[in-house]
Amino acid sequence: MTRTLFRNLAVPVVILVLWQLLSQSGFIKPVILPSPLAILERLWTYLLPAQSLGESAGVSDWIWSSELLSDLVASMRRVLLGFAVGAGLALPIGLLMGTDRRFEAYLNPVVQFLRPIPPIAYIPLAILWFGLGDPPAIFLISIGAFFPVLINTITGVRNVDSIYVRAATNLGADRMTMFRRVILPAATPYVLTGMRIGIGTAFIVVIVAEMIAVNSGLGYRILEAREYMWSDKVIAGMIAIGLLGLAIDVGVNRVNNHLLRWHRGIES
Amino acid sequence: MNAHHIVKDMEAQTKPLVRAAGVNKVFGAEPGGVVALKDIDLEIRPGEFVCLLGPSGCGKSTLLNAIAGFSLPTSGTLEVSGKPVTAPGPDRGMVFQEYALFPWMTVEANIAFGLDIRGTGSEEKARIVDDLLDMLGLKEFRHRFPKDLSGGMRQRVAIARVLALDPPIMLMDEPFGALDALTRRSLQDELLRIWRSVGKTIVFVTHSIEEAVYLGSRVVILTYRPGTIKRDVAIDLPYPRDSNSPEFNAIKKDLASLVHAEHDRFALDERKGLTLD
Numbered sequence: 001m002t003r004t005l006f007r008n009l010a011v012p013v014v015i016l017v018l019w020q021l022l023s024q025s026g027f028i029k030p031v032i033l034p035s036p037l038a039i040l041e042r043l044w045t046y047l048l049p050a051q052s053l054g055e056s057a058g059v060s061d062w063i064w065s066s067e068l069l070s071d072l073v074a075s076m077r078r079v080l081l082g083f084a085v086g087a088g089l090a091l092p093i094g095l096l097m098g099t100d101r102r103f104e105a106y107l108n109p110v111v112q113f114l115r116p117i118p119p120i121a122y123i124p125l126a127i128l129w130f131g132l133g134d135p136p137a138i139f140l141i142s143i144g145a146f147f148p149v150l151i152n153t154i155t156g157v158r159n160v161d162s163i164y165v166r167a168a169t170n171l172g173a174d175r176m177t178m179f180r181r182v183i184l185p186a187a188t189p190y191v192l193t194g195m196r197i198g199i200g201t202a203f204i205v206v207i208v209a210e211m212i213a214v215n216s217g218l219g220y221r222i223l224e225a226r227e228y229m230w231s232d233k234v235i236a237g238m239i240a241i242g243l244l245g246l247a248i249d250v251g252v253n254r255v256n257n258h259l260l261r262w263h264r265g266i267e268s
Numbered sequence: 269m270n271a272h273h274i275v276k277d278m279e280a281q282t283k284p285l286v287r288a289a290g291v292n293k294v295f296g297a298e299p300g301g302v303v304a305l306k307d308i309d310l311e312i313r314p315g316e317f318v319c320l321l322g323p324s325g326c327g328k329s330t331l332l333n334a335i336a337g338f339s340l341p342t343s344g345t346l347e348v349s350g351k352p353v354t355a356p357g358p359d360r361g362m363v364f365q366e367y368a369l370f371p372w373m374t375v376e377a378n379i380a381f382g383l384d385i386r387g388t389g390s391e392e393k394a395r396i397v398d399d400l401l402d403m404l405g406l407k408e409f410r411h412r413f414p415k416d417l418s419g420g421m422r423q424r425v426a427i428a429r430v431l432a433l434d435p436p437i438m439l440m441d442e443p444f445g446a447l448d449a450l451t452r453r454s455l456q457d458e459l460l461r462i463w464r465s466v467g468k469t470i471v472f473v474t475h476s477i478e479e480a481v482y483l484g485s486r487v488v489i490l491t492y493r494p495g496t497i498k499r500d501v502a503i504d505l506p507y508p509r510d511s512n513s514p515e516f517n518a519i520k521k522d523l524a525s526l527v528h529a530e531h532d533r534f535a536l537d538e539r540k541g542l543t544l545d
Contacts, residue, residue: 166338167368171382171433172358181381185372262372262413 034232043068043236067221068240075206075217075244078134082141083202087195089142090149094191097150098157099183111150119144119205123212137209144205145198152194156187189263192256199252203245218244283350284311285437285469286335291344293330293495304330305341306494314436317463317470319484321477321523323531327495328473329441335471336362336439349436358382361430365442367422369414375425376401376410382433400428403462420451427459431466440472444479456483460507477527481520482509489523492530493537499526 016036022028023035030038049065064070097104097111119140126136160183168182210219222237293305304327312318320328333339334346337356346353348360356362369378379400383393401407404424414422423443430438444452460483463470474480480487481503489499501523505515 163364163366163368164370166356167362167364167370168381169338169356170336170358170360170362171429172385174385177385181384182370185370188372262415264371264415 031229031231034235038232039235039239042230042232043239046233046236046240071216071218071221071237072240072244075210075219078137078141078209078217079199079202079206079248081134082138082206083145083199085138086142086145086202087149087198090146090194090198091153091191094150094153094194095157095179095184095187098154098187099179104154111147115147115151119201120208123208126209127213132213134214136213137206140209141202141205144201148197148201149191149194152190152197153187156190156194157183159190160186189260192259196249196252196256199248200245203248207241282314285314285349286310286312286471287345287347287350288331288334289345291331291334291341291346293327293334293339294342303494305334306496308344308495308497310488310497310500312469312471314469315467317460317472317483317485319480319487320471320473320490321475321480321487321527322490322495322498323475323492323527323534325534325537326490326492326530328475328490330495331490332439332441332471332473335437336360358386358433359435360437360439361433361435363423363426363430363438363440363443365445367414367419367426369422369425369429371414374411374413375406375417378414378425379428379432381429386433396432400431403431404428404458418451419447420455423447423455424458427462431462431468435468437469437471440470442473442475445474452479457508459483464507477520477523478511481505481516481523482511487523489526489530492533498530499523 019033020036023030023033023038034042046068047066049061050067093107097107122140122143123136126139130136130139164182164186165178168178173182206217207219210217211223214220218237218241222234222241225231225233225237288308288310291305291308291310292303294301294303296302308331310331320331322328330339334341335348335353337353337360340346340353370381373381376397379397380393383396388396397410401410404427406421406424406428409417409421409425414425417425426443427438444455447455456479459470462468472480472483474483484503486500486502488497489501490496491498503519505513505519509516
């Protein structure tokens with residue numbers, strides 16, 4: 001137990017100590033690589049309220065006054081909105097494509113053609129169509145979330161064990177019941193995997209979209225910091241992005257494990 | 269009066285529940301297709317416990333699936349309750365070897381599934397589900413998911429799920445094939461108890477001679493490819509049967525010679541690589 005903990009911490013600690021020594025020796029300029037302590041300090045001021053809050057201030061005042069927290073909220077909001085649009089379209093289309101051969105025959109060529117285009121490649125078009133601000137960002141994020149959810153939903157429906165369909169037919173299930181109470185839940189493990197990948201992609205896209213089209217959020221903040229040559233803030237922003245990404249993944253995983261508590265092999 | 273006599277009385281006065289006349293089933297294009305069933309004539313009367321017995325590839329599951337409506341005959345007449353079979357339906361409850369429980373539903377929800385579809389009122393539904401949980405010893409497991417149950421418990425749930433709809437016929441496709449010997453015997457006893465108390469007609473597929481003689485009021489032996497009826501025997505032993513008694517073993521021995529001849533033909537094809545499964 002303690003040995004594992006030691007092994008887990010050894011490499012990061014050695015890296016940080018070497019890094020700190022290297023920066024202190026003046027061998028590398030702080031603009032190129034700021035010291036870990038400077039980054040930590042910057043992260044702290046980034047988190048604190050920009051101006052001192054009054055006595056009566058609550059948590060929400062703090063969130064809106066802290067640059068880091070308001071950036072986190074802005075990025076999160078875009079991820080959730082874009083994901084809702086992308087996954088919300090992908091789920092019904094995927095269910096239909098998975099169950100109905102004719103529907104699939106109509107849509108599959110378009111899907112296969114559009115799927116390999118990275119969402120980032122839509123940036124110029126997104127700006128032409130939607131201008132600047134949130135709309136192009138949401139558009140790009142929803143594209144990022146759409147395809148993983150779509151493809152996994154189709155696969156999930158295709159992989160529904162026919163024994164469930166036979167059992168449900170035998171018990172008198174009509175088409176609608178079959179869809180809602182058998183095919184959809186049976187496909188959930190795949191659908192949720194798609195959603196997990198989709199929200200991961202959405203998170204990548206939000207950072208890029210914020211560097212281009214808007215002036216808030218974590219992506220915008222690290223690009224802004226670079227313009228002032230605040231490399232400590234750039235890295236502090238990257239750390240915040242990493243932590244948010246981790247938090248999203250842990251959260252999604254929790255939800256998945258709850259929804260799949262009936263499932264045999266639950267991923268950890 | 270034992271159950272066997274009740275069966276005899278019913279035979280005398282009732283119409284067949286299942287009637288197959290000249291039923292053929294060919295898989296693949298004809299000619300050249302595999303003839304799974306050939307000229308099957310079979311009548312099953314209400315209250316009978318019919319075991320379809322034979323080696324792999326003899327078409328016993330094909331016949332069961334035809335009655336269930338999953339895979340219709342290529343030609344011939346197949347009727348249930350006087351109406352031709354065209355599709356699966358809740359009047360012919362099917363119990364599968366692989367249980368086929370919905371893993372995302374609790375035990376309770378699995379049993380209630382058919383009642384939900386039928387639109388049974390919530391009070392009556394609760395009563396039926398409670399009775400079945402009681403009857404099959406599942407009370408403590410009602411909120412569990414199938415993954416947390418043993419094979420024997422799962423098959424109990426599958427039987428309860430079918431019984432919930434109170435079908436006149438229960439179709440069972442090697443339902444105890446995946447269970448260990450002890451669990452198997454206790455489920456066989458439970459099934460016999462249910463059959464005798466609720467008066468269902470059961471069509472039961474098995475490749476175990478012992479199981480067929482232990483359960484069936486009648487055993488139908490099928491031949492290996494093409495599947496035809498080789499022998500149709502009533503088992504006159506009273507229930508509960510003693511599988512160690514000389515009478516039991518005499519019947520078993522008699523049936524074994526018939527089944528083994530079919531199995532040898534299957535084994536020969538298997539060596540030639542001609543079997544389907």
